[in-house]
Amino acid sequence: MLERDDYLRFRLPEALKERFKLFCYLKGITMSDTVRELIEEVLRNEDLEKLLQEKLLQEKLKNNITEDE
Template sequence: MMTNIQKQQTLERDDYLRFRLPEALKERFKLYCYLKGITMSDTVREMIEEVLRNENLEELLQEKLLQEKRRDTLKEETDE
């Protein structure tokens, strides 16, 4: 019998994220992961989860909306 967590993990599918790094940085990261006995994917996933745990996304969204509103207001004033 599957638990709820197992069902959720079955429903969630991994997606790919591609990004560019300087070759030397990639090689150092690869070596770091090898020496720690962990995969690069697991390490990046954990880093992303840590960043998101330590950030208040609602607060960031509100700040961004305020910035955009100020920008739009300034643009309207200069267009007049």
């Protein structure tokens, strides 16, 4: 079964967008493909399990501090 593509919208300063657009044009690649590759690279290089555990610990500590006040 093929995975369906979804959309991601975000805001950028206009000058940054135009530079990125020019970069992609000069490299002969689409902006979408470039962003997809960057996201895949970030996720390959991050330990999501570790990040999740750190976030859960932060939330637990934050909740404990709030309860003590």
